[in-house]
Amino acid sequence: MLHLVLFFIFAIICVAGAVNLLAQRHPIDSALSLIVVMGSLAVLYLLLGAEFVAAIQIIVYAGAVMVLFVFVIMLLNAGAEEHSGRSYVAWFLGIPALASLAALVVYSLVRHEPSSRRLALGESQGYVSPVAHLLFKDFLLPFEVTSVLILIAIMGAVVLAQRGED
Amino acid sequence: MVPLSYYLGLSAILFCLGVLGFLIKRNIITLFMSIELMLNAVNLSFVAFSAYLHKLSAQVFVFFVMVVAAAEAAVGLAIIIALYRSRQTLNVDRVDLLKL
Numbered sequence A: 001m002l003h004l005v006l007f008f009i010f011a012i013i014c015v016a017g018a019v020n021l022l023a024q025r026h027p028i029d030s031a032l033s034l035i036v037v038m039g040s041l042a043v044l045y046l047l048l049g050a051e052f053v054a055a056i057q058i059i060v061y062a063g064a065v066m067v068l069f070v071f072v073i074m075l076l077n078a079g080a081e082e083h084s085g086r087s088y089v090a091w092f093l094g095i096p097a098l099a100s101l102a103a104l105v106v107y108s109l110v111r112h113e114p115s116s117r118r119l120a121l122g123e124s125q126g127y128v129s130p131v132a133h134l135l136f137k138d139f140l141l142p143f144e145v146t147s148v149l150i151l152i153a154i155m156g157a158v159v160l161a162q163r164g165e166d
Numbered sequence B: 001m002v003p004l005s006y007y008l009g010l011s012a013i014l015f016c017l018g019v020l021g022f023l024i025k026r027n028i029i030t031l032f033m034s035i036e037l038m039l040n041a042v043n044l045s046f047v048a049f050s051a052y053l054h055k056l057s058a059q060v061f062v063f064f065v066m067v068v069a070a071a072e073a074a075v076g077l078a079i080i081i082a083l084y085r086s087r088q089t090l091n092v093d094r095v096d097l098l099k100l
Helices: A001-023 A027-047 A051-077 A086-110 A129-137 A140-163 B002-023 B028-053 B059-086
Strands: none
Touching: A001 A027, A001 A051, A001 B002, A001 B028, A027 A051, A027 B002, A027 B028, A051 A129, A051 B028, A086 B002, A129 A140, A129 B059, A140 B059, B002 B028, B028 B059
């Protein structure tokens, strides 16, 4: 019961943050509401027993990535967005299409329940050590490859953001 | 006692909101944040399946998704800075050089 109550509280916060992201005109307001979404997602991960994922969600997403976003918004002094005439087509076609898609997916999920199990709070446990065993044994090669990916991303970011020869 | 479909439904709603943001927003930084929202929605369904099906490897995949998202954010924001330097705008409607 507690699981259900906590799920609904943080699911509502999550969806409200996502809707606020779309409703705000200024990018800094959108960034702050995205941080709300990520924080409440971290709580949902904790409810599911995924402690490691919840921790790196806060550290990497809500911390590092969003700091980068806010930094760039403030660096470029981004103002409120302006709408041109063409962009209203996306409003009139996009909102009904996406609303019907979401309704269809949710309806089919409720209709054909994928798993009959009901999870109680604290039943599923994703401690750090079993995840670490998987990461450093079964997925060792992909883990090492991600370090190469990060290195390439760092070099790409430095090359792209440096001032040109002028 | 929460069924799996609640988590998957929340994930679907968040993903659709991300796609909608990508369609209706015109600021390139906000478009980027919509992509992050979609990645987060997919992560939520990964973690939900991991908890309900007792497969911890899904959490490792969440880790990889986060690594790719962080790399993508770094490179993408560098591209945005380079774009702003050459065009002095963040509005995607004004960056239409490749349009026919």
